[in-house]
Amino acid sequence: MAVWRVLLRRQAQLHEPSGHAAMDATFFDRENASKHYCRRTNYRVQTLKTTTLVDTETQAVLDVHCTTEKRHDTQLGWQLARRNTGELHSLAADKGYDWQRLREKLREKGVRPLIKHREFRPIDHAHNARIDGTLYGQRALSETVFSVIKRTLGDAVRARSWYREFREIVLMCVVYNIKRAVS
16 A cells, blocks of 8 residues: 555655645445355445545645544544645545544644534634634635546446455546646
């Protein structure tokens, strides 16, 4: 996995990083195998959850995390942000990443969290009103990246093992970054 992360990181350096990133998750379908293969190998998971960190200025994919489990976004978000805190000034994410400890950890690393609060109390409305709207609005660029990748490179992975599926997702992101750098 480290080799593929290094490839993605090196390739993302072709773009000039802005220091502002957005994080979001999507699901890629796993290509359907035969019923016999699914029964024989106990192949039950039909989707692959992919979380990406996208530079908001260049729309380059900076990092990827893949899982077949249904882990909460807050846990995956910290894992992804921790690897990239040295390069970030701010990180925008949706309410799925609302976790106070995530905000505290990001602030300790010098990253400004732009994560809206889920609104349970009146103070949460006040916190959301204080978030910079223009920077938070760029969070949607991560969804744009997913849309482009799925339209141009497909919305399903064809590999069977988890490691090969991860490799396929990383290579999709590398190809996307190369297309962005060329155009």
